[in-house]
Amino acid sequence: MPETTYLEAIRDGLREEMERDERVFLLGEDIGNFGGAFKVTEGLQQRFGPDRVIDTPVSETAIVGAAAGAAHMGMRPVCEMQFIDFISCAYSILTNYVATARYRAGLSTPMVVRGPSGGYVRGGPFHSQNPEAAFLHTPGLKIVAPATARDAKGLIKAAIRDDDPVLFFEHKYLYRRVREQLPAGEEIVTPIGRARVARAGRDCSIVTWSAMVWKALEAADRLAAEDGLSVEVLDLRSLLPLDDDAIVATVKRTNRVLVAHEDTRTGGVAGEIVARISELAFEWLDAPVRRVAAHDVPVPYAPTLEDYVLPQTNDLVAACRWLVAY
Amino acid sequence: MSYPASAASAAPIPAGLNRAQLLDLYYWMRLTRSLEERLVSLHRQGKIVGGVFRSLGQEADAVGSAYALDRGKGDILSPLIRNLGSMLVQGATPLEVLRQYMAKARGPTAGRELNIHFNDLGRGFLGQVSHLGDMVPVMAGITLTFKLRKEPRVGMVYVGDGAMSTGAFHEGLNFAAVQRVPLVVICENNGYAYSTPTRLQTAAENLMDRAAGYGIPGVQADGNDVLAVYEVSRAAVEQARAGGGVTLVELLTYRRKGHAEHDNQSYVPAAELEAWARKDPLEAWLRRLTASGWASTEEIAGVDSRVGTELDQAIGLCLDEPFPDAGTALTGVYADPPAGPVEWYRRLPGTGPADRLPT
Numbered sequence: 001m002p003e004t005t006y007l008e009a010i011r012d013g014l015r016e017e018m019e020r021d022e023r024v025f026l027l028g029e030d031i032g033n034f035g036g037a038f039k040v041t042e043g044l045q046q047r048f049g050p051d052r053v054i055d056t057p058v059s060e061t062a063i064v065g066a067a068a069g070a071a072h073m074g075m076r077p078v079c080e081m082q083f084i085d086f087i088s089c090a091y092s093i094l095t096n097y098v099a100t101a102r103y104r105a106g107l108s109t110p111m112v113v114r115g116p117s118g119g120y121v122r123g124g125p126f127h128s129q130n131p132e133a134a135f136l137h138t139p140g141l142k143i144v145a146p147a148t149a150r151d152a153k154g155l156i157k158a159a160i161r162d163d164d165p166v167l168f169f170e171h172k173y174l175y176r177r178v179r180e181q182l183p184a185g186e187e188i189v190t191p192i193g194r195a196r197v198a199r200a201g202r203d204c205s206i207v208t209w210s211a212m213v214w215k216a217l218e219a220a221d222r223l224a225a226e227d228g229l230s231v232e233v234l235d236l237r238s239l240l241p242l243d244d245d246a247i248v249a250t251v252k253r254t255n256r257v258l259v260a261h262e263d264t265r266t267g268g269v270a271g272e273i274v275a276r277i278s279e280l281a282f283e284w285l286d287a288p289v290r291r292v293a294a295h296d297v298p299v300p301y302a303p304t305l306e307d308y309v310l311p312q313t314n315d316l317v318a319a320c321r322w323l324v325a326y
Numbered sequence: 327m328s329y330p331a332s333a334a335s336a337a338p339i340p341a342g343l344n345r346a347q348l349l350d351l352y353y354w355m356r357l358t359r360s361l362e363e364r365l366v367s368l369h370r371q372g373k374i375v376g377g378v379f380r381s382l383g384q385e386a387d388a389v390g391s392a393y394a395l396d397r398g399k400g401d402i403l404s405p406l407i408r409n410l411g412s413m414l415v416q417g418a419t420p421l422e423v424l425r426q427y428m429a430k431a432r433g434p435t436a437g438r439e440l441n442i443h444f445n446d447l448g449r450g451f452l453g454q455v456s457h458l459g460d461m462v463p464v465m466a467g468i469t470l471t472f473k474l475r476k477e478p479r480v481g482m483v484y485v486g487d488g489a490m491s492t493g494a495f496h497e498g499l500n501f502a503a504v505q506r507v508p509l510v511v512i513c514e515n516n517g518y519a520y521s522t523p524t525r526l527q528t529a530a531e532n533l534m535d536r537a538a539g540y541g542i543p544g545v546q547a548d549g550n551d552v553l554a555v556y557e558v559s560r561a562a563v564e565q566a567r568a569g570g571g572v573t574l575v576e577l578l579t580y581r582r583k584g585h586a587e588h589d590n591q592s593y594v595p596a597a598e599l600e601a602w603a604r605k606d607p608l609e610a611w612l613r614r615l616t617a618s619g620w621a622s623t624e625e626i627a628g629v630d631s632r633v634g635t636e637l638d639q640a641i642g643l644c645l646d647e648p649f650p651d652a653g654t655a656l657t658g659v660y661a662d663p664p665a666g667p668v669e670w671y672r673r674l675p676g677t678g679p680a681d682r683l684p685t
Contacts, residue, residue, distance in 0.1 A: 025474070051474050054505075056501060056504075057497070057500055057501055057504060059463075059497035059500065059501055060497075061460075061463055061493060061494050061497045061498070062463045062466065062497035062498050062500065062501035063501075064463070065460060065462070065463025065464045065466065065467060065494065065497070065498055066463050066464070066466045066467030066470055066498070066501060067467055068463075068464050068467055069463070069464040069465060069466060069467025069468035069469075069470070069471070070467040070468065070470055070471045070474075071467075072447060072452070072464075072467075072468060073447075073467075073468055073471040074471075075471055075474075077467075092457055092460070092494070093457070093460050093463065093494060096455055096456075096457045096460065097455050097457065097460050097464065100455070102658060102659065102660065102661065103438060103658050103659050104435060104438050104439045104443070104455075105435060105439065105443070105444065105445050105453055106435070106445075106658070107445065107447075107452075108661070139659045140659050140660070142660075162661075163661035163662070164660050164661050164662075
């Protein structure tokens with residue numbers, strides 16, 4: 001049976017939802033006949049027509065604002081940001097208009113904003129960002145970030161079906177590198193707000209998401225082989241809402257926790273997770289909670305610079321060794 | 327309705343309207359002005375906890391443009407802060423407005439939002455947010471839905487000379503124009519955005535001239551002449567409904583009060599205010615109604631009396647209503663609120679009834 005890539009899984013999820021629900025439509029830059037900068041929507045305009053896969057001007061605020069208006073009217077729009085870095089252009093309308101609509105006005109705004117995030121691809125400062133922290137602070141939004149092909153499909157479908165606005169941060173490094181068998185005909189819907197134990201362990205936990213899950217698994221392999229350690233990897237999958245129960249459960253299992261993310265450290269999502277661990281499970285800790293994150297600089301272009309700035313497997317291995325030795 | 331003796335010699339009624347509709351326009355303008363006067367009074371009594379925003383001198387542009395929509399066909403408008411009149415025409419009630427201003431539990435947003443920031447898509451109005459320009463892309467999306475569903479409905483969105491300087495306005499209008507959605511963009515050029523005069527907003531001579539850059543028609547009318555406003559808006563609405571796409575309508579008017587009640591307009595020349603006071607749209611319409619023989623003084627007095635009674639009743643109904651219970655503040659952020667000790671995070675153990683220590 002052929003394997004499905006992470007990118008194909010997103011496309012399959014979009015197509016299945018468009019087939020299932022005629023209210024679902026896509027809008028974004030170059031997503032129609034061209035199929036999108038990364039070809040996530042390739043073939044969908046041919047399949048569903050230009051009214052359901054709409055090419056827009058270079059206007060992120062218009063894309064998000066128009067989606068909100070359509071969502072109020074009962075549609076289920078899915079917006080593509082060509083690179084997720086450009087979601088900042090729509091930051092105001094997302095946080096002020098979309099996120100507040102239900103609370104302030106009772107307006108239902110079922111819409112998805114998705115796009116390629118993340119680095120390790122020599123994309124430089126404006127094609128490598130991870131913007132989750134900028135939106136985590138906004139009540140009214142949901143945020144998901146899949147690590148696997150199965151969750152890429154399951155979460156895009158869940159996001160489209162959700163009655164609230166969902167930011168879907170896919171990782172461009174994973175697009176064609178991650179693949180798995182996803183049986184045709186199996187309905188895959190990953191519930192939003194639930195983490196996944198990607199690897200069970202006893203000695204320490206790495207709490208992370210998106211592409212960093214794969215580095216964490218690599219680190220766990222090395223720590224098992226070189227140190228005989230049993231490392232648990234918790235793939236959060238959803239950042240808003242956070243799965244407090246799963247976070248507390250992994251703390252209770254291993255008592256030593258590393259929170260890792262690709263985004264920069266200061267004000268990053270790890271800070272919120274560490275605060276929750278402190279409030280909810282302090283007594284279960286045998287060591288201070290550590291963070292591994294990018295250095296607090298924009299993502300640079302040169303391979304030597306990018307590899308130094310972004311967290312690597314070695315950083316996770318070293319942090320786990322420190323935790324276990326504490 | 328009994329016609330006055332002069333009906334036989336009355337001037338022909340323009341714009342395809344009938345006598346009842348002409349009086350209707352007067353009713354909505356009078357209701358707008360009187361409701362705002364009551365709001366000012368309530369504000370001074372401390373009954374309104376936030377600001378009060380007046381549309382004095384702009385009632386004709388709000389009422390005349392909204393009157394060009396067809397509620398029976400499901401048209402939707404999105405107002406700005408000086409479009410109380412548009413909201414009323416589209417079905418918002420004085421009782422709702424009063425409750426909203428006074429932050430009452432029974433208000434349309436149950437105390438969550440201010441002034442005329444509320445909506446009912448069923449009646450055809452979508453409340454604005456304070457971020458100027460945002461409603462243009464949102465209304466582009468609403469009217470895109472009309473187009474995709476092949477519904478003969480029209481949207482109308484209001485911007486001012488200030489909102490037209492925002493990026494959201496540009497992005498939304500450009501997208502709407504490209505998609506040829508059935509949207510009418512009403513630009514109320516009232517001379518000021520807060521204290522900033524229009525000449526500091528744009529180097530364009532006329533705001534309607536900017537339409538050319540979007541490949542759409544731009545038209546202009548006297549915003550203080552309710553009939554002129556109605557006619558130019560009606561033509562744009564009919565064009566949109568017929569599949570003709572977006573029109574930018576500039577209405578020339580004037581903001582005769584400060585940005586809100588706290589603003590004494592010290593930056594406005596007195597002569598300018600006096601000149602525009604002489605062009606008061608309500609007084610002008612009143613004179614024209616009677617001079618043309620379209621309405622009798624008795625009918626006018628009847629409207630004034632009806633407005634007074636309606637407002638007395640509405641205020642009587644809600645003045646002593648309570649604010650919302652504090653506990654309601656935490657609901658309704660999501661359709662399916664996440665379970666969890668939300669309240670625990672903001673209280674130290676032992677300090678309140680909502681303690682929920684983690685297990």
